[in-house]
Amino acid sequence: DGGITQSPKYLFRKEGQNVTLSCEQNLNHDAMYWYRQDPGQGLRLIYYSQIVNDFQKGDIAEGYSVSREKKESFPLTVTSAQKNPTAFYLCASTPGRGQAFFGQGTRLTVV
Amino acid sequence: AQSVTQPDIHITVSEGASLELRCNYSYGATPYLFWYVQSPGQGLQLLLKYFSGDTLVQGIKGFEAEFKRSQSSFNLRKPSVHWSDAAEYFCAVGAPTGRRALTFGSGTRLQVQP
Numbered sequence: 001d002g003g004i005t006q007s008p009k010y011l012f013r014k015e016g017q018n019v020t021l022s023c024e025q026n027l028n029h030d031a032m033y034w035y036r037q038d039p040g041q042g043l044r045l046i047y048y049s050q051i052v053n054d055f056q057k058g059d060i061a062e063g064y065s066v067s068r069e070k071k072e073s074f075p076l077t078v079t080s081a082q083k084n085p086t087a088f089y090l091c092a093s094t095p096g097r098g099q100a101f102f103g104q105g106t107r108l109t110v111v
Numbered sequence: 112a113q114s115v116t117q118p119d120i121h122i123t124v125s126e127g128a129s130l131e132l133r134c135n136y137s138y139g140a141t142p143y144l145f146w147y148v149q150s151p152g153q154g155l156q157l158l159l160k161y162f163s164g165d166t167l168v169q170g171i172k173g174f175e176a177e178f179k180r181s182q183s184s185f186n187l188r189k190p191s192v193h194w195s196d197a198a199e200y201f202c203a204v205g206a207p208t209g210r211r212a213l214t215f216g217s218g219t220r221l222q223v224q225p
Contacts, residue, residue, distance in 0.1 A: 004154075033212050040120065042201060042217040043155075050211060058212065090154060097205060098162070099145060100213050102154035 134202030
């Protein structure tokens with residue numbers, strides 16, 4: 001079945017650590033996105049990539065980094081510079097302009 | 112830049128009652144419009160979408176939405192709510208040109224009373 005796979009489902013980070021969230025898609029979509037979800041704030045765009053080896057900052061990119069070395073993969077690193085990383089992170093992809101397909105999310109908690 | 116407003120943070124309806132969730136957007140032209148549903152701890156599932164044409168759009172699970180250009184609205188409706196409809200609902204807009212990423216509203220949490 002085609003879809004988007006995010007891993008892990010739950011992730012715990014110590015203060016000062018970098019952590020990487022995985023996102024893989026087998027939908028052959030060109031564009032991929034990372035959103036952050038906090039209660040009452042909807043989804044906010046962190047980074048997006050419209051083609052391999054290219055990506056752009058979204059609305060809340062500070063403290064995050066990404067790479068897009070393969071069409072199928074768009075990992076997100078939450079760095080120690082992100083002061084409040086506890087949130088639900090959602091990865092999505094689109095075939096062009098249109099609906100976004102979402103993964104099941106990763107819940108990141110700082111301990 | 113586009114924006115989306117969902118004025119109702121939380122709505123409670125009785126099972127079998129009708130439902131309308133409000134969505135207003137800000138964009139210079141006609142955007143692409145979407146409604147998504149999210150169960151707790153899960154990703155988002157598309158309910159319906161509007162790109163152009165007929166302003167009344169049918170979706171999955173018995174939902175429909177109507178695009179009203181004059182009111183910049185895209186309200187979601189369902190004639191008879193089922194207990195399984197309890198979830199969070201997000202309205203989103205996409206731009207036909209420029210940045211492709213969707214912009215989301217803050218969501219409406221639906222509670223269904225027996």
